Amino acid sequence: MEIPGFTTIGIIGGAGQMGQWFKEYFESLGHTVLISGRKTELTWQDLAEQCQVVIISLPLDVSIDMARQVGPLMNKDQLLMDMCSMKHDICQAMKESTQAQVIGTHPLFGPSTAGMAGQNVIVCPMGEGPWLPWLESQLEAKGAVVTITDGYTHDRNMAVVQALTHFMTISFGETLLQLGVDPKEIRPYATPIFRLKLGLLGRMFAQDTELYRNLICKNPMASEVLDQFLSSANEVKNNICHAPEIMTAIDAFLGTFPEQGMIESDACLETLAKFKERAM
């Protein structure tokens, strides 16, 4: 089987924010994109019939159900994909349900992202086939950094990348709430770094908080990582003031990484300083 230059791609849940983002993305590469959703004329059955590539762009639970329904309608020349934030279970569900080639993907960015350049995308192929090099070339066409791995490794990393990150932000918000520290009132006292952390807290609550909660609660490996964080935070609290070697150990662990972090965070803080609303 040979894949033509331009294909017809169907996005189930294509009216959602990420679905729309990828509709525009694939259209910008010259493909035809059809979408199905609650209010569309086309159904997901139509997409399975009319498209060479079918992408499930729905919440995790619904995606697994959809994989089991749409999978059997597809044949070995087609590609079935998903875009969930967790990969192991959905990849298994897709693979078990279809003869089509199956590739799980996780675009590691949200729908407010301006473009694909420099964005990370994880790809979890379930078996071999011609669609994997095609997908890589489509993503890399506009500068994505594609990493191929398996669902388990992906989910374990997400327990740190997503669950821990968002847990720290929620805990920060809960602390401000308990202390009664209003973000607007404390802004004139903000350092650039504190201002950035406040901004990330605001960012979470400007969006769908259920999504963030699910990234913690639906990852079976998250609980262990959060326990480690609580234990580490306690250790830091107990040692930081009389045993400074706790800092030395982290420093040694980070190696040469801090140089890169300094450059990148400097650029962010400069961006932040340009906002006139500083004092609100």
Added chain:
Amino acid sequence: MEIPGFTTIGIIGGAGQMGQWFKEYFESLGHTVLISGRKTELTWQDLAEQCQVVIISLPLDVSIDMARQVGPLMNKDQLLMDMCSMKHDICQAMKESTQAQVIGTHPLFGPSTAGMAGQNVIVCPMGEGPWLPWLESQLEAKGAVVTITDGYTHDRNMAVVQALTHFMTISFGETLLQLGVDPKEIRPYATPIFRLKLGLLGRMFAQDTELYRNLICKNPMASEVLDQFLSSANEVKNNICHAPEIMTAIDAFLGTFPEQGMIESDACLETLAKFKERAM
């Protein structure tokens, strides 16, 4: 007493990074700046004699000692300032030691900051005098956001703005160390937000970690704030998955702030996406 358009400003510790930053800043406004340090010909005694304004730019402990030494050499027409990250104790020490006007200041940014525009500066005047409007005009000349408060209020806010912020970052680093998650290896899995948090971790360890440690350990109000964080983080861990109302409460507390946070963090994340080193 009338303050002339251009003054002579002395910076004790003026060879340090912040001292150099403010030397260039005041020179850009047309003032003459003299500095003293371990390797300078001029001594701090010389500065007290020759300058109208003397700024102590040294670590906190040393600043308090210096205030007690330099204060008695100054007269009521002069201005004595400091730039420590803690304000209550140093302001008291300056006030008790001198007849000069005393103003504690805390520039809420580091020496890698490109310019004064949009930066927060806290000013703690100890009594009245003509130097306060002068100082405000000098800082605001290039766009600083000046907030006038007392040392106690400042230090209490810094327990959140500095101690808590840096504590969370150190605890994050300790967690990665304990989990064996190498920042470089996990970068291809990073979301923009995780990448930003990694960058802030790197930033801390690219600098003087003693400074960050002191911002936690020398603030008498930090311990209470860190305890609240640990307690809140435990509460979040225990409730997030079965009692989503913990998110609703934070959301209600934040009010309209998230909109601003979304705008600012979007701009930062766009800046970050421009770095070609993305995959390292």
